[in-house]
Amino acid sequence: MSATIKSVAEYAGVSIKTVSRVINNEGTVKPDTLAKVQQAIDALDYRPNKAARDLAGRDNYVLGYVYDNPNAYYILAMQNGILKECRANGYELLIHPCDATNPDIINELVNMVNSARLAGLILSPPLSEMPDVLQAMDDKGIQYVRVLSGDKAPDDKPCVLVDDYQAARQITGHLLDQGHQRIAFIAGEKQHHSTTERQRGFYQALADHGIQADPKLVIDGTYSFGTGVQSIQQLLALPEPPTALFACNDEIAAGALFGARMQGVDVPEALAIAGFENSPFSTQTFPPLTTASQPTAQIAQRATSSLIRSLQARKRKAENHTIPADIFVPELIVRESTSR
């Protein structure tokens, strides 16, 4: 049916092992031999048989995506990005939903990696932010790449950073630019780095403009619609209510918008509201929400590519092949919820 390594070898007039070397980028093939083989591969439209590689080789060409996150849109975008990169590199993807609060999560992951003989893992928050999970992976020698909230890599293991701090600073800056002085902040779960980073950006932006944050305007909550509804009631009841709100994500913002409207407060006239994430929620409110958008699929793709490169480097025993961490800054999207 389709071409095999043998047919390519015959076509190119070399041994199958040489073809194997070419397709694995082993780098010990003479340039003209390599060209011949490449040409044969192209001519025959040869694609290595994954099953045979997995069986013969030490490693499996399978990556794992482990996630636990209530946000379906995020997961699906991540997944699409990962899939794209996997496909481009002949890897396959094993998808493993799990529960990060499960006390046995570490065993679960280690077992999964072993039994499916995974080459590496892609971890997104909150898994990527759990030190004991990462420690266990390191101990077991399991390769992984993390997608993390932050503006600098915490260590030299592969990771891709999402600079929530910078983006939050921009959003807050946008509100300040509109002339707002009393800006409220509603936080999500404090365990998520994204929350603390966004809050840090919020404070920094205020400081940049020489404004001292009013602690009464900062409310802790969860990433939920309900938090938005409750918090905005509390905020609007203050003697000096805020004129603008930066909610830690769109869901909170949507809740706050709803709550404000219910109390007869016009948005954006009496209260400007900004969210974060650019989730479908953000366009399904009236008015649509100002927010920050991260290119999740692209982030996932880059993370996967990092992992694959680091896997290949390790295979060739190239030590110290640290890949610099990519940083993505979510982009401000201004919509009507913050217009003057």
Place this chain on the structure above:
Amino acid sequence: MSATIKSVAEYAGVSIKTVSRVINNEGTVKPDTLAKVQQAIDALDYRPNKAARDLAGRDNYVLGYVYDNPNAYYILAMQNGILKECRANGYELLIHPCDATNPDIINELVNMVNSARLAGLILSPPLSEMPDVLQAMDDKGIQYVRVLSGDKAPDDKPCVLVDDYQAARQITGHLLDQGHQRIAFIAGEKQHHSTTERQRGFYQALADHGIQADPKLVIDGTYSFGTGVQSIQQLLALPEPPTALFACNDEIAAGALFGARMQGVDVPEALAIAGFENSPFSTQTFPPLTTASQPTAQIAQRATSSLIRSLQARKRKAENHTIPADIFVPELIVRESTSR
């Protein structure tokens, strides 16, 4: 490292081929031999090596899930159900997002199935409702299972049915039981069978109660928040506005709820609203929405199981092995948006 077929065979005192027969359910193994082998498998915690199976066998143990649907929650729930069943049967899952409006979609699918040597495909709406796609799969001899809206199987190929008709009848019945006489209906895209089935159920419920539907209360739209907002304005502007609304999904219902509130119409006091799908939207509104819930993950699991059984049957040349279609009726969930 981990157990192989050889170690299981030695442990059980049989040949590797017999073990192979057991793990493939070939059914030609004596009961007591089978028991011995099963015990060995359990004792050694043996899991067949997929790469070896794929390489040695004619078929690949890989199923494909092809989807095109904007609803991330639905996709993810489907995916989880499929994954669960795949894992239980030693299959792997290849996930393939695609665009159903792409004119070249058929080629894309056929190529994918061939190049990844997929054993079978799981199709959810809208793909599962496109006759030319199904025709092409039949022509190419590609096995598939469909998840479909309907109350009876359109043919004898494997499918799992979601009885939107019955559920819509129940929802409408619930509104009628509350004493409503003028009930509006907002439809989604007419290409989706789910829309027409739900509409059919709506009409039937009215007929059951001897009520003739008022065409002015039935509005065509899309599965979107915006449709809900616009349609409700139109409905409330009628000389005789409805006292209840059945929206084709939760997103439309949420839009309608929003629109009604904006016009000062109280829900549920002045207008009862019901949605469909039990999406996260339905609990993130005030008041939360009455809706119908389908066990998507379970549906997906059943569909996958059907596909696998039909695959194994075909392998054993057992013709006429038609598996009766499962039917799931989404369950009515009553929340405050329709309370008296």
Place this chain on the structure above:
DNA sequence: CATCATAATGACAACGCTGTCATTTTACTC
């Protein structure tokens, strides 16, 4: 130009399973 180190290539077994076909066991018949 002989010598040696090193780079480039090749021969071949092995990975864990399934398909084919041969062999053994079982069940049934007269």
Place this chain on the structure above:
DNA sequence: GAGTAAAATGACAGCGTTGTCATTATGATG
């Protein structure tokens, strides 16, 4: 209980690749 068909089991090759190790080509050195 011999004979036969059918059911159950086994022996062995082969799937397409990589790892190991052997072999050959290349280049550097004195």
